[in-house]
Amino acid sequence: MENKIILQTSNLSIGYTSKKEKNSIASNINLSLEKGKLIALIGANGIGKSTLLRTITGIQKPLSGTVFLNKKNIHELDSLTLAQNLSVVLTEKLPPSNLTVWELVALGRQPYTNWIGTLTENDIAKINEAIALTQIEHLASKKHYEISDGQLQIVLISRALAQDTPLIILDEPTTHLDLLHKVALLKLLKKLTQETEKCILFSTHDIDMAIQLSDEMIIMTPENTVQDQPCNLIMKGSFDTLFKDEHIVFDSEKGKFVIS
Template sequence: MKDILRLSDLTIGYGKTTNRRVVMQGIEAALHPGRLTCLIGDNGVGKSTLLRTISAFQPKLGGEIMLGEREIDSFTRQELARLIGVVLTERPQVQNLTVFQMAAMGRSPYTGFFGRLSDDDRRIVGESLRMVGIEHLAGRMAGTLSDGERQKMMTAKALAQQTSVVFLDEPTAFLDYGSKVETLQMLRSLCHDNGKTILLSTHDLELALQIADDLWVMTHERLITGPTAALAADGTLSRFIDKRGIRFDPTTMTIRVVAE
């Protein structure tokens, strides 16, 4: 299976030669087309830093990020906007835009920021809103949305870009349990039925175990990657999850609270 994105000896962190802070180094990983990959790890381990780096939102400190056959630094912003859709955790400043207008900004790589939307563009935006379940909010002002609704709006914006690769940082944050399940199932269907490659970070560990094709397990020491079933079978997930009073069951892919 040909990799759509590959990380080789990657170092992530902040700063340059002076005041440099390394979050992790020696990262080796790949994303495969048509698969949903979940990035899991404890708070503060560097998941958002990794996502921002491979999205080219912040510079890497070393190593390679290959997107197809090209190093990611060789792409222009316009080129990347047609290849990668990104939803980060920052709150967008969108007080004077409707939900439809905000989602329609996902079409700007094709129309230009002030470009006119064609009928096809409007159809794509409407379909993106429908896919995340907020088509009824299209006329609402974006600044009036709840945290969960805003998260769905930003996901719709990324889907409207119609990129083959999508990165999402905590897309199920602030959602109720049913909406979390629907969102992850929708993203998996986009991979399996539409050939998209999606990487998302999540703290919804049990849902990720049951829905993700592949996992990137991030510890403070390294990034471990592989198919979800394989990481369950070889004990990786048990070593990552098991703590006092918590046990991972690899046969049911569930997490149990146990008496100590």
């Protein structure tokens, strides 16, 4: 397999344009997301994680540089092709509705269904497969407002799986969850990358857990954005530059931050 790269950025510069003025948040970003990898995106609040995610999911245009999804410029892809190659799990609250868990997961098939959204046998098989992979069979017939936040997060991941894309991007999936559910969720993501060969990118503030579970990490600091395996990043001392505070020190032996 010579072509494992799903998404690649070249000299990407992200930020906002307002009235001719370019407001750059981060520049010179070179990432490559490969098949079967669980990749964590970390960085301090306000460093531009969300802007980076918005840019590589094609929602926002980069200031310069290009995002390639399967070697094609993501900002030139039509919305349907994009939806068949990239699915997302967002932090926003779902609007009130009567959707059951099964129906919610089934919505993931929208990029493949006909004009009125009829589910074919293949669609139904994919939906049930996604539900089985995330082990939420017991929730399937419940309304989505009847389940806990942790369960809903997994249901949303299941929906992204049903969308059957080589790349899934999650925006802070572990926020609002307790330790037990954080670990369960990250382990699920790990399992999914191993069993389905998908690439999963997630942003998080749970750095010590990400170090233990992810295959690669992307660290955003005001100076630069680096991508590597967690142990290499520890050796390079990349974590030391993450927070600009003398009281927060990275203990490279324990692999976590300590307060001095």
